Amino acid sequence: MKEKYTPEFFLSLSDRWNSILKSGDDIDDIRSNLLNHINERHFTSYSDKCNEMSDLDLIIIRDCARAWRGLLHSRSERLAGFSVLSELVNTAHGRPDTSLSEAFWGDICHLVCGIEGEFKLHDNTMFSFADIGDLKGRDAAIARSDELDQIYKYVAQKMSMFSSGLDQRMMTKRDANKRRIISFIGSYGESWDDWHWQLQNIARDEKKMCGYANLSDKETENIKRVKSAGIPFGVTPYYASLFDEQGGLEDRAIRAQVLFPESYIDSCQSEDNVDYIKDFMLETDTSPINLITRRYPEIVILKPYNSCPQICVYCQRNWEIKSPLEDGALAEEDQLDEAIRWIEEHESITEVLITGGDPLVMSDSRLERILEALSRIDHIKRIRIGTRTPVTLPMRFTDNLCDILASFRISGKREIAIITHIQHPLEVTPDFVKALDKIRLRGISVYNQLVFTFYISRRFEAARLRSLIRLCGIDPYYSFYPKGKLETADYRVPIARMMQEQKEESRLMPGLSRTDEPVYNVPGLGKNYLKACQHRDLISIRGDGSRVYEFHPWEKKIADQKTYVGDDVPILEYLKRLEKIGESASDYESIWYYF
Numbered sequence: 001m002k003e004k005y006t007p008e009f010f011l012s013l014s015d016r017w018n019s020i021l022k023s024g025d026d027i028d029d030i031r032s033n034l035l036n037h038i039n040e041r042h043f044t045s046y047s048d049k050c051n052e053m054s055d056l057d058l059i060i061i062r063d064c065a066r067a068w069r070g071l072l073h074s075r076s077e078r079l080a081g082f083s084v085l086s087e088l089v090n091t092a093h094g095r096p097d098t099s100l101s102e103a104f105w106g107d108i109c110h111l112v113c114g115i116e117g118e119f120k121l122h123d124n125t126m127f128s129f130a131d132i133g134d135l136k137g138r139d140a141a142i143a144r145s146d147e148l149d150q151i152y153k154y155v156a157q158k159m160s161m162f163s164s165g166l167d168q169r170m171m172t173k174r175d176a177n178k179r180r181i182i183s184f185i186g187s188y189g190e191s192w193d194d195w196h197w198q199l200q201n202i203a204r205d206e207k208k209m210c211g212y213a214n215l216s217d218k219e220t221e222n223i224k225r226v227k228s229a230g231i232p233f234g235v236t237p238y239y240a241s242l243f244d245e246q247g248g249l250e251d252r253a254i255r256a257q258v259l260f261p262e263s264y265i266d267s268c269q270s271e272d273n274v275d276y277i278k279d280f281m282l283e284t285d286t287s288p289i290n291l292i293t294r295r296y297p298e299i300v301i302l303k304p305y306n307s308c309p310q311i312c313v314y315c316q317r318n319w320e321i322k323s324p325l326e327d328g329a330l331a332e333e334d335q336l337d338e339a340i341r342w343i344e345e346h347e348s349i350t351e352v353l354i355t356g357g358d359p360l361v362m363s364d365s366r367l368e369r370i371l372e373a374l375s376r377i378d379h380i381k382r383i384r385i386g387t388r389t390p391v392t393l394p395m396r397f398t399d400n401l402c403d404i405l406a407s408f409r410i411s412g413k414r415e416i417a418i419i420t421h422i423q424h425p426l427e428v429t430p431d432f433v434k435a436l437d438k439i440r441l442r443g444i445s446v447y448n449q450l451v452f453t454f455y456i457s458r459r460f461e462a463a464r465l466r467s468l469i470r471l472c473g474i475d476p477y478y479s480f481y482p483k484g485k486l487e488t489a490d491y492r493v494p495i496a497r498m499m500q501e502q503k504e505e506s507r508l509m510p511g512l513s514r515t516d517e518p519v520y521n522v523p524g525l526g527k528n529y530l531k532a533c534q535h536r537d538l539i540s541i542r543g544d545g546s547r548v549y550e551f552h553p554w555e556k557k558i559a560d561q562k563t564y565v566g567d568d569v570p571i572l573e574y575l576k577r578l579e580k581i582g583e584s585a586s587d588y589e590s591i592w593y594y595f
């Protein structure tokens with residue numbers, strides 16, 4: 001990463017660009033001159049004349065050409081409401097807009113270097129293998145096997161940097177935390193494994209939370225602000241025992257799950273951030289009847305309980321979620337009956353995701369009644385239960401609950417699945433493993449939905465999580481781009497980082513450890529698969545350095561639906577945040593060339 005990206009640095013990169021940007025007064029003439037140059041760069045670099053470049057470097061030129069075509073198009077400018085080209089022309093004429101950020105220039109400079117072939121990406125890859133060119137047969141296989149050993153060694157070393165809750169060192173620390181929390185509550189140790197006891201002792205304010213864990217003054221202050229702003233808050237004693245008393249990097253991901261940062265509280269208190277904006281997924285527009293959300297032909301979401309044992313800071317349903325166990329969180333019987341009747345009347349629905357909130361906070365008998373009612377509907381082939389209790393309240397998986405869940409599973413006729421939400425290897429503990437084993441041994445499959453936040457985004461951090469949960473028998477299912485909500489900006493990472501993680505880290509793992517799909521959830525419509533670059537287009541880079549994408553709807557080839565324009569987070573800002581926590585931005589350099 002360069003020390004400073006500026007307009008001057010941009011102007012120093014290419015005489016050709018400067019002369020095109022200064023060629024005349026008509027912006028559309030300049031646009032077509034620049035596009036001609038970009039097309040020519042793409043075409044000539046692929047011709048035999050330029051074969052001194054490596055094949056992989058040529059692909060970067062192709063990708064940058066595509067990105068530039070998207071940025072320069074007048075349609076893109078209309079959709080984004082911002083013209084990158086006008087800013088570049090003004091800068092070339094000595095009138096740079098001083099509000100353009102360093103992050104903007106960082107992205108532009110990398111794109112110019114990309115199309116001009118002035119980058120050093122493949123001089124600086126993780127591995128430099130000797131050319132095995134003419135080797136054949138066994139000799140080639142041995143040479144390749146040696147290369148693969150090198151890759152494994154590198155991966156193993158990177159992965160070993162991330163502790164898990166199954167490491168003896170962590171288990172010892174957490175046992176001590178548990179004893180301290182029990183003594184603070186003034187209870188007997190045997191209550192710890194009773195999920196009702198855990199719920200009764202949820203920390204709901206700063207006093208209790210300070211008794212459970214060592215909090216900084218800022219964290220304590222933020223909890224007070226959260227309470228007075230009416231933002232739902234709560235942490236189970238079990239989850240509090242996962243906090244590290246010394247703080248530091250190791251429990252950063254744990255704290256970030258439940259302790260609201262200042263930026264979140266400020267944003268929630270801003271007059272601009274009202275509920276309909278927080279409802280990023282437009283659930284109010286996709287709810288044909290109370291308690292139901294429908295975005296796909298065969299599956300609906302059923303929300304019988306509107307709260308959780310503890311609240312995740314980045315929860316996409318924060319506009320409707322209530323504090324843990326708050327009165328009114330449980331759906332009224334007649335509404336629930338009506339919702340189930342509605343499902344019965346819609347034969348296209350074969351699958352129901354019971355979520356909320358966390359439905360496993362409900363009593364066994366209530367849950368059993370819902371499962372019974374759904375199981376009586378012939379066209380329901382799969383019932384999924386969306387729950388984070390394996391992580392927040394693993395003692396919830398009593399034998400009785402597991403027997404109830406298993407009793408509705410009929411091989412070849414109806415599947416019962418748990419969709420859980422594990423965010424970090426530090427959340428995988430002996431209690432978690434025990435809970436998981438209980439359900440899996442009864443034939444219930446478990447899938448994980450990871451929200452790819454800043455706190456799981458370091459090199460190999462998410463890969464470590466996936467490979468660990470696979471060993472617990474859980475299938476990685478989705479990796480979600482955190483919703484583009486104002487209040488959770490601190491949790492977002494650039495789409496480019498998700499792509500880089502998939503190609504450079506996840507791809508090195510065995511197939512069963514990387515079964516998840518990275519997705520961007522399009523408001524009102526649903527999942528856009530990020531792995532397929534033909535399902536989105538880069539259309540702008542705003543002055544603050546945020547890339548703007550046009551996302552295509554999932555049914556784009558089968559129905560005429562609107563596209564969606566969404567802003568990402570600036571890459572340079574992300575890299576700077578990584579540096580603050582001790583990462584080297586140069587380890588992430590290729591991020592600029594994922595689009």
Ligand code: SF4
Binds near residue numbers: 314317
């Ligand atoms: S467990 Fe799910 S529903 Fe509950 S707060 Fe977290 S993200 Fe929201």
